Amino acid sequence: MIISAQRKSLSGFEVVIEAALKAGSQSYFAAPSPFQALLLNEGAMRFEEHHGSFIQAESPAAALAMAMGASAVGSVPLVTVNEQDFLQLQEVLSYCCLQSRPLVLVVVANGPPGMERNWLQFQSLAYFFQPLLGTGSPLVSYLPSSLQELWQHMGLAFDASLKRSQPVLLLLDPLLLMQQGPVQLSPLPSVKQRERELTKNGQSLMPYESLSICLEWPCEHVWLAMGVLGEWLLQLHKSDWNILCPQSLSPFPKQALREALAEAPEGEQTVINVIEYQGPFLFQQLQNILPEFNLRSHILTAAPEPLGLEMKLATLLNTACQPERKRDV
């Protein structure tokens, strides 16, 4: 039975599985790997309870191959993989793209391929861009920043996948996987008994605004961050900071961003502070997407936490604003 209560306290992995069932997915395939196994454990039980098909595959590539077969006979399957397994998947994912098979692929970004450690920690956006750019096909990639958004995005992912007849990526931050909190179990568009319709790429994919915004002019600074970091920024509730948090990497909500920034008072050149962890990955992408804006890159060297984030950002701003000092040798 699908949980029918409207508001319930759920963990991130439970949200993914519940939303998939609510959206009408009939089959789930996965191979065990660290942290993504949380989804596997939950999904194995729930899908079998729900008379769906579940196979624990021998390898992530085999899991995606099974999903490819299942989507060939009318199902929209769910596949969950680890970031490290994603490289092995690329070949099969390319096949799925070329044969236009609808399926939803949840990628748990718990560490880059080849990393020595496998800890559950805050991840840099580099590992979100890697699945996005890997296949060569422009795939719809959602990047939820909170549990409620995760619920909504799962529904949207199944819907978009069926509409466009292609795989859709949902990039899941490992912190979101473990997080627990109240989720409004709102109705999702169901994929059951719907004819597959191919739509043009120009169709809007996000029925609601694809940008979490906290904008009040005049302001002191404009920040742009994605994922869990963006959600933390929004939760700071600083009155003199404007915060932009895009919810999908592809297609990037550039129109919504431009509209939001068009309201800025004239005569001032707005500087958008792009904040991210480890390297300027998002900044490099944004330079291509939004060439007309004045972007400034801020890189956090240590993994951020919600506590003390405000202080960290203030120090970053101070160091960036100060003129460079000459070093004495």
Place this chain on the structure above:
Amino acid sequence: MSESEYCPGCSHSHLQGLLREIFQERGLTERLMGVVGAGCSQDLGKYFDFPVIKAPPGLAPAVAAGIKRTTPDRLVFTYQGDGDLGSRGLDALIHAALRGDSITVLCLNNQVMAGSGGQMSITTRTGQVTTSTRLGRSTARAGSPLKLAEMVARLPVAFSQRVSLHESDFVKRARLALRDAFDYQENGQGLSFVEVLGICPPYWHQSPEEAQQSLKQSLVRHNPAGIFKGVTMIR
């Protein structure tokens, strides 16, 4: 039905003719779904009307398992070569067999990697000349060949048989084996595996007649035909 684009004497067209005969005779075409791997076998969809999916190399049994679990009333078979099944995707076959997925796996074993230009494959017999073993396959340098049907028979499958296409008597047996394989699937008894020994005259560097003779010899020396496993069929 379009004209065959296989080489003269190729066993693929022979086996596909047998399959067509069986499908028409049983009236299975509406429920059928084929999965092909990489190599010469990937042209199967050209010659049949039912949907044929091109799987990633080696993963055809996994794709078939996904189809079968989602729609159990369909008849799903994979049509693979020995390079695709034995080299790239042996793990997919073994896991499908262990899971007990009721699919039919057909392997056309022509003992050479024909699709890529006649290199040594995992089932190439000892002493056979291929483009990557110019002096014949030596077990010292290139290892020993794999006996697929015997290996699959050790797994919990319903049916495992090796048949050959070099003589009319053997073709009759091949037809019976293919029928049995689909019957086992229809009964849901588990994976059924048929290894069909065929010839590849261009990459065996022989004429079709010579190739048939050498297949006959290899049948005696290396790959005996026969049923290696067959559980009691539910009638």
